[in-house]
Amino acid sequence: MSTRPPLTLKGSERLKAELQRLKTEERPQIIQAIATAREHGDLKENAEYHAAREQQSFCEGRIKELESTLSMAQVIDVVAVGAMNPGKVVFGATVELEEVESGETITYQIVGDIEADIKHNRVAVSSPIARAMIGKEEGDVAVVQAPGGVREYEIVAVTYQ
Secondary structure (H helix, E strand, C coil): CCCCCEEEHHHHHHHHHHHHHHHHHHHHHHHHHHHHHHCCCCCCCCHHHHHHHHHHHHHHHHHHHHHHHHHHCEEECHHHHHHHCCCECCCCCEEEEEECCCCCEEEEEEECHHHCEHHHCEEECCCHHHHHHCCCECCCEEEEEECCEEEEEEEEEEECC
C-alpha cells in the first residue's frame, strides 16, 4: 500500500488554481488555435496546426497530472500542525536558517514534492536539507550533505503560515 503524498493547504490551492486556469483559459485557446490552423488547408505541412496539437497534448497531460495529484494527496493544514508542534521543524514549517560558516541567512518552507519550488524557497520534504531539519528545534544545528560538501545550518526560527 502506498502512502498518500503530503501537500500543504496553500499548495493545494495553488494547484487547484492552475488546474482551473488550464481548463477555462488555456484549453479553449488551444482548441481555437487548432480550428484556425485547420482552416489553412493541408495539415501535413501546417506547422501552426502541429504546434497547437503539441501544446494541446502538453496541456491535457498537465490537467491529468494535477487531477491525479489533487485526488491522491493528503492535504495538511500547516497552521494546525504548527499548533501541535510549536518550535519544532515538521512538514509545512517555514524555517529561518543561518549558515554556521558564512553567517548568511535563508528561509525555506518544507512542502510536498509536487509543490517544491526553489525560486519561491519551497523545498521538498524529501530533499536533503528538509530531511536534515525535520525533528529539530530552534537553536539546533542541521547538518546537510550537499553536493558541494557538508554544510551546517543553525535553525534560527520556526513558524507555521
